């Protein structure tokens with residue numbers, strides 16, 4: 001797999017004969033699906049695309065040209081991270097990532113829904129900081145407090161139980177990026193060690209989950225990409241293979 005982002009005019013790589021995920025390396029939604037593919041130990045290939053100069057063929061897989069999109073059979077695809085993840089979980093049930101209890105599944109969805117305001121505050125802070133209002137900071141912390149309360153109430157290692165599940169992999173990509181905000185001068189978005197002790201402990205166990213380890217990027221790396229995107233010139237190909245904090249595939253030696 002190349003970390004290069006394909007762009008307008010680039011050819012579509014040959015179909016690999018296995019699941020193929022169209023993604024962008026820094027996209028939190030695409031990361032959700034990568035984590036699920038990793039957790040379910042499914043063979044897959046990643047194709048990264050430049051979202052500012054999209055290759056023509058992406059629209060065949062994703063009508064709006066958004067990522068992630070999953071090619072589940074040659075030439076056939078579905079898009080949207082939540083749709084893809086539920087599809088994968090139901091299609092490949094060997095490693096199940098959702099509770100068997102319908103009520104718990106509903107509670108997981110409500111948690112994700114309630115967290116959305118923290119996500120949107122993050123986007124404002126990261127990419128549109130001149131529009132940042134005190135209410136954004138408030139919403140962000142409300143989202144974190146709510147998540148922490150749920151972690152404490154459930155009392156399990158992960159929100160899903162002893163192992164991470166869909167709910168964990170859905171929320172994680174944003175938590176990973178939130179840690180970049182203080183590095184971008186947004187200290188009001190930092191996690192206070194005392195206030196967020198349970199959330200920080202949860203984040204540390206998530207960081208060591210194999211599916212996450214294989215794809216996670218350091219806050220410094222997210223901050224660097226965010227800066228380039230906020231300036232209007234996203235540096236899609238800035239990553240060196242060593243930037244992945246840990247990796248399931250062997251690392252290339254630097255020349």
Ligand SMILES: N[C@@H](CCC(=O)N[C@@H](CS)C(=O)NCC(=O)O)C(=O)O
Nearest residue numbers: 027028029051066067068080081082
């Ligand atoms: N609801 C979608 C959101 C996907 C999304 O917004 N992806 C962004 C990249 S992080 C994208 O493709 N942006 C390109 C565009 O909107 O043209 C999902 O969960 O997959």
